[in-house]
Amino acid sequence: MDATDRRIIEALQQNSRMTMKELGEVIHLTGQATATRVKKLEDLGVIEGYTIRINEERIGLPIHAMITIYTTSTFHDPYLLFLKEHRQFVRHNYKVSGDGCYLLECRFPTNQELNAFLDGLSKYVNYKLSLVIHQNTQ
Amino acid sequence: MDATDRRIIEALQQNSRMTMKELGEVIHLTGQATATRVKKLEDLGVIEGYTIRINEERIGLPIHAMITIYTTSTFHDPYLLFLKEHRQFVRHNYKVSGDGCYLLECRFPTNQELNAFLDGLSKYVNYKLSLVIHQNTQ
DNA sequence: GCAACTCCTTTCATCATTCAAGTAAATCAA
């Protein structure tokens, strides 16, 4: 992991579909040497995969919820199972220190779905709901 | 946006570097027809870009903080400027309803950097810190 | 000095992409 590797990561974060030749031009290496370095970063587990940034509003998921979870019992499995059953809505489930036990990030198509999800959720845990109004990704 | 487009998005979320030919095999189209559909999804703004999943622990950013921000004045610009000056640490700044005004997601190399960041932050806003212990991405 | 290693380049065969041309089906207006 040297400065060149960091520039590879930076460039691939911007556009992971650029060719190894193009990426090589950015970091002043041949496409082949670049591909070898990228392969090494994959093998090291630094690059975990290649994905897309999608506009969730445009695929019908305008509601973005941040839900602080307060587990009532020490037995978290029913809650975790509930998440598994509703994974279509769940983006992240962060186990946190501080306020609450988990911070749950979800996406919903409508308030009806959000409401139904919260109704189900309340069988297992207490929660506090925050809705994202605007997102500023760096 | 039909079922085929949704399958394209699903496949590209798994691996955005697959070839259009490979993707075409998944959705039973030629590489050319697939590339045309992907281009359309880009033009529609559904696909916003191509990026990588990186292991932030392995690039020296093991500390994952969720910071609830309570602005003391109605003038948020000093806080937003502070974020801009420390954008290396900032992943997301969500404007939220509910508890607090913003939910700030950050990454830090060490507790020293986190501490320095919080010292700076406290000049502009009140905050409540949560540290992510474990992350469960769906 | 020499062997082993790392990191890179060059070359070439193979494979993917892209453009142009053409087909087939659906929509629409007369």
Add this chain to the structure above:
DNA sequence: TTGATTTACTTGAATGATGAAAGGAGTTGC
């Protein structure tokens, strides 16, 4: 019904990217 238009796809050929093999240059340790 007919003909024009549009949409979505396929095919084929040229261009460009990838990946494997061979080799060069610099570094390290003995």
